[in-house]
Amino acid sequence: xxxxxxxxxxxxxxxxxxxxxxxxxxxxxxxxxxxxxxxxxxxxxxxxxxxxxxxxxxxxxxxxxxxxxxxxxxxxxxxxxxxxxxxxxxxxxxxxxxxxxxxxxxxxxxxxxxxxxxxxxxxxxxxxxxxxxxxxxxxxxxxxxxxxxxxxxxxxxxxxxxxxxxxxxxxxxxxxxxxxxxxxxxxxxxxxxxxxxxxxxxxxxxxxxxxxxxxxxxxxxxxxxxxxxxxxxxxxxxxxxxxxxxxxxxxxxxxx
Amino acid sequence: xxxxxxxxxxxxxxxxxxxxxxxxxxxxxxxxxxxxxxxxxxxxxxxxxxxxxxxxxxxxxxxxxxxxxxxxxxxxxxxxxxxxxxxxxxxxxxxxxxxxxxxxxxxxxxxxxxxxxxxxxxxxxxxxxxxxxxxxxxxxxxxxxxxxxxxxxxxxxxxxxxx
Amino acid sequence: xxxxxxxxxxxxxxxxxxxxxxxxxxxxxxxxxxxxxxxxxxxxxxxxxxxxxxxxxxxxxxxxxxxxxxxxxxxxxxxxxxxxxxxxxxxxxxxxxxxxxxxxxxxxxxxxxxxxxxxxxxxxxxxxxxxxxxxxxxxxxxxxxxxxxxxxxxxxxxxxxxxxxxxxxxxxxxxxxxxxxxxxxxxxxxxxxxxxxxxxxxxxxxxxxxxxxxxxxxxxxxxxxxxxxxxxxxxxxxxxxxxxxxxxxxxxxxxxxxxxxxxxxxxxxxxxxxxxxxxxxxxxxxxxxxxxxxxxxxxxxxxxxxxxxxxxxxxxxxxxxxxxxxxxxxxxxxxxxxxxxxxxxxxxxxxxxxxxxxxxxxxxxxxxxxxxxxxxxxxxxxxxxxxxxxxxxxxxxx
Numbered sequence: 001x002x003x004x005x006x007x008x009x010x011x012x013x014x015x016x017x018x019x020x021x022x023x024x025x026x027x028x029x030x031x032x033x034x035x036x037x038x039x040x041x042x043x044x045x046x047x048x049x050x051x052x053x054x055x056x057x058x059x060x061x062x063x064x065x066x067x068x069x070x071x072x073x074x075x076x077x078x079x080x081x082x083x084x085x086x087x088x089x090x091x092x093x094x095x096x097x098x099x100x101x102x103x104x105x106x107x108x109x110x111x112x113x114x115x116x117x118x119x120x121x122x123x124x125x126x127x128x129x130x131x132x133x134x135x136x137x138x139x140x141x142x143x144x145x146x147x148x149x150x151x152x153x154x155x156x157x158x159x160x161x162x163x164x165x166x167x168x169x170x171x172x173x174x175x176x177x178x179x180x181x182x183x184x185x186x187x188x189x190x191x192x193x194x195x196x197x198x199x200x201x202x203x204x205x206x207x208x209x210x211x212x213x214x215x216x217x218x219x220x221x222x223x224x225x226x227x228x229x230x231x232x233x234x235x236x237x238x239x240x241x242x243x244x245x246x247x248x249x250x251x252x253x254x255x256x
Numbered sequence: 257x258x259x260x261x262x263x264x265x266x267x268x269x270x271x272x273x274x275x276x277x278x279x280x281x282x283x284x285x286x287x288x289x290x291x292x293x294x295x296x297x298x299x300x301x302x303x304x305x306x307x308x309x310x311x312x313x314x315x316x317x318x319x320x321x322x323x324x325x326x327x328x329x330x331x332x333x334x335x336x337x338x339x340x341x342x343x344x345x346x347x348x349x350x351x352x353x354x355x356x357x358x359x360x361x362x363x364x365x366x367x368x369x370x371x372x373x374x375x376x377x378x379x380x381x382x383x384x385x386x387x388x389x390x391x392x393x394x395x396x397x398x399x400x401x402x403x404x405x406x407x408x409x410x411x412x413x414x415x416x417x418x419x
Numbered sequence: 420x421x422x423x424x425x426x427x428x429x430x431x432x433x434x435x436x437x438x439x440x441x442x443x444x445x446x447x448x449x450x451x452x453x454x455x456x457x458x459x460x461x462x463x464x465x466x467x468x469x470x471x472x473x474x475x476x477x478x479x480x481x482x483x484x485x486x487x488x489x490x491x492x493x494x495x496x497x498x499x500x501x502x503x504x505x506x507x508x509x510x511x512x513x514x515x516x517x518x519x520x521x522x523x524x525x526x527x528x529x530x531x532x533x534x535x536x537x538x539x540x541x542x543x544x545x546x547x548x549x550x551x552x553x554x555x556x557x558x559x560x561x562x563x564x565x566x567x568x569x570x571x572x573x574x575x576x577x578x579x580x581x582x583x584x585x586x587x588x589x590x591x592x593x594x595x596x597x598x599x600x601x602x603x604x605x606x607x608x609x610x611x612x613x614x615x616x617x618x619x620x621x622x623x624x625x626x627x628x629x630x631x632x633x634x635x636x637x638x639x640x641x642x643x644x645x646x647x648x649x650x651x652x653x654x655x656x657x658x659x660x661x662x663x664x665x666x667x668x669x670x671x672x673x674x675x676x677x678x679x680x681x682x683x684x685x686x687x688x689x690x691x692x693x694x695x696x697x698x699x700x701x702x703x704x705x706x707x708x709x710x711x712x713x714x715x716x717x718x719x720x721x722x723x724x725x726x727x728x729x730x731x732x733x734x735x736x737x738x739x740x741x742x743x744x745x746x747x748x749x750x751x752x753x754x755x756x757x758x759x760x761x762x763x764x765x766x767x768x769x770x771x772x773x774x775x776x777x778x779x780x781x782x783x784x785x786x787x788x789x790x791x792x793x794x795x796x797x798x799x800x801x802x803x804x805x806x807x808x809x810x811x812x813x814x815x816x817x
Contacts, residue, residue, distance in 0.1 A: 048455070050462050050484055051813045052509035052595065055553070059584075062556075062577030076456075093397050094462055094483045095418040097454055123503065127487040128404055128413045129396065137418070148595055259678060284746030284763070308672070309659035309784075311748065313761045315775040335761065337748060341656065341670055345677035347748060368422050369659035371434070372787040380489070389435050395482035395816060404490055405775075411490055 039082070039108065040165040042071040043158065046081030046105065048098055050088030053115035053148040057087045060151035067155055070162075078104040083161065084138075087148075089117035089124055090131045102138045110141045110165070112157055115148045122147060262346040269304060270296075270350070284335055285349035293352050294361045297338065301366055306338035306348045309367040314377040316406045331355050332383045336363070359386035380405040422657065431654055432794030436476045438468060445471030452801065454483045460557065460805070461812030465789065469798065477793040477801075479786060484816040492776040493766055497523045497602060497740040500776070505596040507778060508814040510553055513546040513587075514753040516600040518778075521680065522749040522760040523602050526742050533682075534726040535604040540681040541719040542587075542599075543751075544712040545617070548624065549583040550754035551709045552576045554809045555631060558702070561806040562643055572634055579627060582620045589613055602740050604729030617720050621713050628709060635702070644698035648792050648804035651696055658791070659784040662756025663708060664808060666692045667700035674752040681751075686722075688715050698807035705809075708754075741770045748779075755809055756781030780814040 045067075049057050060067055061074055075081045078101045090098055102111070113134050116122035121132035131137060141164060144157035257265075267278040270286060274296055278286045288296055300306040313335045320328045337349045354360055362385040363370035374385045375394040382403030385391060393400060402409050425431045438447070453464035462483035468476040488507060492500050504519050505512040517539055524531060531539075559572030584594050591597040591607050599606050650660065655668040665672060673690040675683045691707035693700035742764035750759040759779030766774035785808040792804060 052506055054461065055509055056595065058557075059577060059581065062581075063574045064578070064581050089484060089486055091483060091485055092415045092418045093485065094454065097483075101455060124486045124491070126412045127491060128409075128411060128415065128419075129485050129487050131419055150594060283744075284748070307656045308661070308665075309657060310750075310757070311759055311761060311777070311779045313775070313777045315763055335746070337759075339757075341672040341677075343677050345672065345674065347750070349748060365422055366657075367659070368431075368654060368657040368791060369784055369787060372783065373659075376783075393482075395485040397482075404487060409490075411487070411494060 036165065040162045043083045043110075043161065044075050044081045045072050046076075046078050046084045046101070047074055048084055048086045048088075048101065050090065050094065051117065053087035053118070056148040056151055057085060057114065057154065060154045065151035065155055067158060070155075070158065072158060078102070079106065081105055082108070083110045083112060083158075085112045085114050085154075086118040086134045086138075086140075087114040089121070090134050090137070091129050092131065093129070095131050095137050098134070099137055110161055111138055112142045112144060112154075112161060113140045114144045114154055114157070115146055117147075119143050119145060258344045259346040262340060262344060266300075266304065266346070266348050269299075273299065276350075285337075285351055288350045288352055290352050290354055290358075290360060293336075294363065294366070296350065297336065297363050297366055300338055300348050304348070305340050308339040308341050309363075309369040309373075310337040310339045310347060312336055312363075312370065312373040312377055314381040314383040314405075316381055318407050329355060332360075332381065334360050334377070334383060354383070359384040361386050362388040364389055379403070382406055421653075425653070430651070431791050433476070434478075434790035436794075438476060441470075441475065443470045443475075447475075450798065454480075460810055463786070463805075463810070463812055463815070465793075465801065465805075467793070467798065467801070472797055474793050474796050474798070474801070477790045479789050481783070481786060481812075481815050484812045486813075486817065488817045489776050489778065493772060493774070496771040497742075497773070500773075501600060502596060502598045504778070505598065506813060507780070507817055508753060508755070508758070508782070508811050509595070510811050511546045511550045511753050511755070512596055513542045513599075514751060514758060516597065517543065517681075518749065518751050518753075518758045518760045520600045520602055521751065522747050522762045523740065523742070525749050526745050526747045526762060526764055527602070527740070529603045529730055531604055532727050532730060534724050535728045536682045537685075537719060537723050538605055538609070538728070539600065540683060540686070541617075541716055541723070542590075543681070544716040544719065545583055545586065547712045547754045548709050548716070549580050551705045551712075552580045552583075552624075554705060554754075555702075556580075558806045559635075561802045562640060572631060575627065575631065575634075579624045582623065586613070586617055586620060589616065601729070603732075604727070606728075608728055609723070614720050614723070618717065621717055625710065625713050628706065628713075632706060641699065643799075643803055644702060644807070645695070647698045647796065647800050648807060649696045650788060650792055654788070654791060655696075658788050660756065660788060661781050661784070662752065662754065663701055663704045664756065664785055664788075666690065667704045668696040669694040674750060674757055678750070682719070686715060686718055698803050701807045701809075742773075743770050750779070753781060755785065755811065755814070778814075778817060780817065782808075782810040782812075782814040786810045786815050 047054065047057055059065065067073070072083070078084070082105075084102060084105060086098070102109075111134070113119050117124060118134045121130050124130040125132045134140060142157045142161045144153055146153050149157070263281070267281055270276045270278040274288060274292055276286045276288055315333050317328070317331050317333060319330050322328070331353055333351055333353050335349060335351045337347045339345060339347050352360060360383060362374055364374065371388075371390065372394060374388055375391060377383055378385060378391055379393040379395050380403060392398070396404070400415070402413070404413070426433045441447070448469045450467045450469055451464065452467065454462040464480040464483065466478045466480065467474050488503060492503060495503065500519055501516050504515040508515050553576065556573040556576030559576070560570060587597060588594050589610060590613060591599040650664070650668050652668045652670050655665050655670065660668070661672070669692060671690065671692050674680075676688070676690055688711055691704050691711060693703045744765045746761070746763045748759055748761045750757045757779065758781055761777040761779065762773050763775040764770070764773060766772040788808065789805065793801060796804065
């Protein structure tokens, strides 16, 4: 199942194996419960720690707060981790690397956006080199606000994630039903990479190219984008000129 | 030697050897002709003991016409600072001014640290440093277009596909 | 001229080595470290070219955390800049605030009251202890196996660091980004009972520093740090290295003593130096500095003078801070070295913003030492050398 599928729900890969095991198909509910229990109580964290929040992340792992005691501990490689904690500002130069590391993490996986920079870009939001929130690049399950959040706040965020997994809703980008204004508020202003709203000038193939992280290709993409923009501008200008001509002709006709 | 004595000695040295108007001492240091930039740095390093490389700050000044004055054409200003170490530490600062398109001679032959500082200023402000051994972008990706700290660069400029 | 002669004589590593003409003894291999690597202290990337196991060329790539702070500051008023620069050197935010406010005070010609100067000095010294503790803990992780699994020293150091964080939280209400300094003085006065708490914490930390030194008194630690990453005094000065890294190279230079600011000319302290120039010397200097800072902090809290915390005309609103023209460079000594602020006044918002705002980060200069130092070392030394330089990426990239 695709990572960015908005309807993605949590299913453990071991589940399929267990289901095929003779006799166990009767006990799938129990097996599911067991796997779910195991997954949520051993959330291994891959710290995508870039800036200030990384220091508070370290403080959470250190002696006072110590999230080891709920079965979470830090792994330095994405291939051994379940949760990516994005702690800190993500820049244009870093974003492709974050995406690549996220793609390397095995399913099931979750993402925690720690701190205002990872949530929305904070006061760096409008700056040329900063991504306005990590949720424009990868899907986020839990947001932990703060600048930086206290270690206790990160701990609370991880507990919320455990609850989400227990309820099997993690990975669902749930929009509160019946409250469109809330939905508008929490959805990122800049859509995810590849979203047609974000880049109307780029067709699906080029979006796929951007998502595939072929890092040798960006100039092509940029050139295509610039050409598409220029064409759109020319078309717009032509339409405006035609409208102006028509208006002038109307005026003339009125005079006559 | 105290910092004040060093300052007086520096002003006298600059006036005498480089013919620069350094009294009274302007904020940010006197403006030195571009041709004397490297010679001044070398003299300060070798003769007056300003051996610690401190900063290189470039700034962009677009066309401007002050009230009742003539047009000041677009130019870059590059400020450099060297420090003397030990008691009474003092910063020798001076500036050079170049029109857009012209280069500033590099100090990378005298100070190893000038390499990265000048690369950073080239990346962000756009000043070119002549004879620099390795003038590439330092902070921004290689394919970036424009120099963000120029006054004509909008802060919100996007960079596809990530922003 | 001098730089080229030193490269040619083989005294310094060659950052400009042309690999197409290089003949390798073993296979020439390109190895990429970072930008996501647990020991790069943030997001930093080094590309290494290896001849067998030996590094022949290192090309660092900073900029993965470039947040455009200098451009942002051109849009903000001087008072709004203080909380922004907190996030640059996020291990010592107190000193970042002081640096920018000192620059504005110098441009406006504002006198800071004596109590505020003493309080700033005290906060700076406490922050120095906290910063060096964090460095010691992460350096322990970097050198890993030598120290009993690596994380034990980290756990100890963070226990002590949390105590200092608590002190700052008691004073300013925030654990991390304090925003307690303002143009012309400080915002938060010392709460009741705080001085006593400071003294208790200092005594606790001082007692435990001896334990860390005992943990690190270990042959593996010494082998991994002694004669590794030697920076001689000439290279250090030319690169603009400052702080503990410069003092470990045998240069007796400290802005606190040599160009005093705040209350440093009123108190008595020693500046520790070492002569090795290697990773071990840098460790020695930092530990000695921690002890000295604790002693200074004790003197400062005892001698904290009475009086107001802001000037006669307190600055309360951003519009009051306006500077028509002028340029200033103001520097102070952070745990990593000389943090300078270069301000060219007279920008937007009717002179309430700077025209150009440049931060002179000590970490950027430290990191720029890598291509000169790494050639000739093994891959495992990279981690030790990078760790011993104590770079903070928020400050390198800004």
